[in-house]
Amino acid sequence: MPGDRAREDDRTAPPLVQLSGVTKVYGGGEAAVVALAGIDLRIDDGEFVAIMGPSGSGKSTCMNVLGCLDTPTSGSYRFRGVEVTSLSRRQRALLRRYYLGFVFQGYNLLNRTTALENVEVPLIYRGLPRAERHRVASEALAAVGLADRADHTPAELSGGQQQRVAIARAIVTEPALLLADEPTGNLDSKLSREIMELIVQLNATRGITIAMVTHDPDMAAYARRTVRFHDGRVIADERTTPAGAAVG
Numbered sequence: 223m224p225g226d227r228a229r230e231d232d233r234t235a236p237p238l239v240q241l242s243g244v245t246k247v248y249g250g251g252e253a254a255v256v257a258l259a260g261i262d263l264r265i266d267d268g269e270f271v272a273i274m275g276p277s278g279s280g281k282s283t284c285m286n287v288l289g290c291l292d293t294p295t296s297g298s299y300r301f302r303g304v305e306v307t308s309l310s311r312r313q314r315a316l317l318r319r320y321y322l323g324f325v326f327q328g329y330n331l332l333n334r335t336t337a338l339e340n341v342e343v344p345l346i347y348r349g350l351p352r353a354e355r356h357r358v359a360s361e362a363l364a365a366v367g368l369a370d371r372a373d374h375t376p377a378e379l380s381g382g383q384q385q386r387v388a389i390a391r392a393i394v395t396e397p398a399l400l401l402a403d404e405p406t407g408n409l410d411s412k413l414s415r416e417i418m419e420l421i422v423q424l425n426a427t428r429g430i431t432i433a434m435v436t437h438d439p440d441m442a443a444y445a446r447r448t449v450r451f452h453d454g455r456v457i458a459d460e461r462t463t464p465a466g467a468a469v470g
């Protein structure tokens with residue numbers, strides 16, 4: 223029966239992300255900083271997880287580990303069952319390129335290039351031919367509501383529009399996991415809500431799993447699960463009802 227089949231898959235398929243006993247220590251000796259003090263965290267396909275916690279509690283460090291931008295000092299990170307800590311630098315770069323998308327507070331757009339060209343960058347790395355690149359990048363820009371701004375440079379766009387370009391660039395490769403570190407940190411509350419609604423929509427319609435760091439409970443309220451960090455540990459992990467969802 224289909225239901226049994228789904229449960230069977232649940233039991234046998236490895237989770238998208240599984241951190242087990244992950245630590246990260248920066249520096250050594252007296253100056254050593256324990257950024258992650260033993261993190262266990264599982265994220266399944268399709269989830270939308272908000273990560274909260276005080277400044278310095280290890281949220282960005284955890285995102286960098288999840289994004290293969292940094293390696294744990296000890297512990298295990300499995301991505302779809304593959305032990306990431308055993309991969310070479312080159313293999314981790316490929317994992318980033320084919321499975322992960324990133325959105326940061328500072329947008330990180332190329333200033334002298336158009337919105338469309340910014341969104342094309344990850345496709346260049348993937349070796350897509352020019353015409354195909356144009357088509358796929360235009361679709362991603364349309365998906366974030368910026369079809370009519372394709373030829374604008376970042377300086378010619380508002381903060382919210384720049385962040386939407388950054389999101390288009392992050393999703394143009396259809397990543398399995400989108401990592402967003404304070405994606406609305408520089409935006410006013412109206413633009414922040416627009417960006418959150420966009421992220422919710424990408425999660426719901428494209429099945430992109432999302433891990434998002436935020437300080438703002440109003441932004442975390444869009445997620446269906448909130449993980450709280452304190453001193454490099456997970457101190458709470460709770461399911462939440464997304465804002466605006468019908469309560470039944």
Ligand SMILES: Nc1ncnc2c1ncn2[C@@H]1O[C@H](COP(=O)(O)OP(=O)(O)OP(=O)(O)O)[C@@H](O)[C@H]1O
Binds near residue numbers: 279281284
């Ligand atoms: N590259 C680094 N070298 C040394 N220490 C670092 C480095 N990156 C982070 N840390 C330290 O690790 C701890 C966790 O930092 P992290 O950036 O993960 O915190 P955070 O929860 O993201 O904080 P915030 O909310 O301020 O962004 C902090 O004490 C920080 O000073």
Ligand SMILES: [Mg+2]
Binds near residue numbers: 281282283
């Ligand atoms: Mg941070």
